[in-house]
Amino acid sequence: MINYTEKIPNNVDLGRDRVLQRALEHWQPAFLGWWSDMGPTESRNYDVYLRTAISVEPDGWAQFDYIKMPEYRWGIFLQPRDERRQVNFGTHKGQPAWQDVPGEYRSTLRRIIVTQGDTEPASVEQQKMLGLSCPSLYDLRNIFQVNVEEGRHLWAMVYLLHRYFGRDGREEAEALLARRSGDTDNPRILGAFNEPTPDWLAFYMFTFFTDRDGKFQLCALAESGFDPLARTCRFMLTEEAHHMFVGETGVGRIIQRTCEVMKEKKLETPSDVRALGVIDLQTIQKYLNFHYSVTLDLYGSDVSSNAANYFTSGLKGRFRETKLEDDHVLIDAFYPVSEVVGGQIVTKNVPALTALNERLRDDYIDEIADGVSRWQRVIDQAGIPFRLTLPHKGFHREIGNFAGHFISPEGEVLTEEAWKKHEFEWVPSPKDYEFVQSLMSGRVAEPGKFANWIAPPLRGVNNQPLNFEYVRFN
Numbered sequence: 001m002i003n004y005t006e007k008i009p010n011n012v013d014l015g016r017d018r019v020l021q022r023a024l025e026h027w028q029p030a031f032l033g034w035w036s037d038m039g040p041t042e043s044r045n046y047d048v049y050l051r052t053a054i055s056v057e058p059d060g061w062a063q064f065d066y067i068k069m070p071e072y073r074w075g076i077f078l079q080p081r082d083e084r085r086q087v088n089f090g091t092h093k094g095q096p097a098w099q100d101v102p103g104e105y106r107s108t109l110r111r112i113i114v115t116q117g118d119t120e121p122a123s124v125e126q127q128k129m130l131g132l133s134c135p136s137l138y139d140l141r142n143i144f145q146v147n148v149e150e151g152r153h154l155w156a157m158v159y160l161l162h163r164y165f166g167r168d169g170r171e172e173a174e175a176l177l178a179r180r181s182g183d184t185d186n187p188r189i190l191g192a193f194n195e196p197t198p199d200w201l202a203f204y205m206f207t208f209f210t211d212r213d214g215k216f217q218l219c220a221l222a223e224s225g226f227d228p229l230a231r232t233c234r235f236m237l238t239e240e241a242h243h244m245f246v247g248e249t250g251v252g253r254i255i256q257r258t259c260e261v262m263k264e265k266k267l268e269t270p271s272d273v274r275a276l277g278v279i280d281l282q283t284i285q286k287y288l289n290f291h292y293s294v295t296l297d298l299y300g301s302d303v304s305s306n307a308a309n310y311f312t313s314g315l316k317g318r319f320r321e322t323k324l325e326d327d328h329v330l331i332d333a334f335y336p337v338s339e340v341v342g343g344q345i346v347t348k349n350v351p352a353l354t355a356l357n358e359r360l361r362d363d364y365i366d367e368i369a370d371g372v373s374r375w376q377r378v379i380d381q382a383g384i385p386f387r388l389t390l391p392h393k394g395f396h397r398e399i400g401n402f403a404g405h406f407i408s409p410e411g412e413v414l415t416e417e418a419w420k421k422h423e424f425e426w427v428p429s430p431k432d433y434e435f436v437q438s439l440m441s442g443r444v445a446e447p448g449k450f451a452n453w454i455a456p457p458l459r460g461v462n463n464q465p466l467n468f469e470y471v472r473f474n
């Protein structure tokens, strides 16, 4: 169980290490200062119906209550230690899992933790303004739940930095509060986390696509030979599942509402559909193309010696590493990777160790494809002849083998000029953003009411009815 009587709730026996406890208690006000500046706008006094973990077991989520977000019990929760756990891959395979940072991997491991940690506050910053235009109290509560949990994920990474990396770790923990999403001088580390999230369609797309990248990165780190990292990531994954649920059902409900209106009014032309105050399926496809492609970049270069090193050193595994049936060393294995040669996309086999980013990206794409087909079912059930598609992997990429090439969603290699001519048929134009924004000019704050552009969910949170007062504004 988690001890909530301490200033910093934790299950790591923080009270036993006074120096560490003091360092974290010193960081805590800085975190709260960051939350007050960069957390959800104007939300300080809201009472929000939030869940708080009461134990680190998968079913440890029983506690729901009204909380003011600045008083949320952010803390440090690790999955319990398994004394028999080993390093399960790479050159150290078979050794007992490390309880301390191996000296030779110290800076690499710190970099991995900082990069993961940096995404957590970034998404809160990206979503800061959205509470002002929420489509319902249910959705408002959900975004706040996501935001406080991203705050806790930051705590998780900061704990590791403070506990295992001494002074450099403390400096990195401060820097995590200093960078700002989209800032020109001091931006967040990864590209997708500097893109704006201007509206709720973008938010749901983000939580579907980009939080799922979070899931896959956490899954790979949950395999780490550095046991404290593995254990903290396992707990974070239980929270991530809710974020992806919010994204998938959010987009699904928007599609459902659009389809209802299209069917009822027997309309198909995007401008007619828009005139009825819902988001046309073409625009939804463009948002999908955008969020999918910028998220694919987060996996890094298709061929990467860093990825090989992370694996060989036992720091970052593959998706479901221990369930895979191979030697977990990969010295003699190959993996297919695509690249553009002479205007053609060709696939070649490269050493599997260097292709681990690509492999994780492919695992991610499989799961994404399943989600998109669930959205498609909503359209099919309405009898509307529209197909949502995932664009080609090379479309709109800025990192890896496709960077600098101009690939259409269908996977044709185009000239820059030809690509630019079609750009806004494929990704949202400023006018598309303007339209979506126009639907979301104010917030819907009456219990049980939903904005016209989104269908209500199937059920409420924690068995509460849909007209429950999920947020009290005071």
Ligand SMILES: [Fe+2]
Pocket: 120, 149, 150, 153, 214, 240
């Ligand atoms: Fe997170």
Ligand SMILES: [Fe+2]
Pocket: 150, 211, 214, 240, 243
């Ligand atoms: Fe998340």
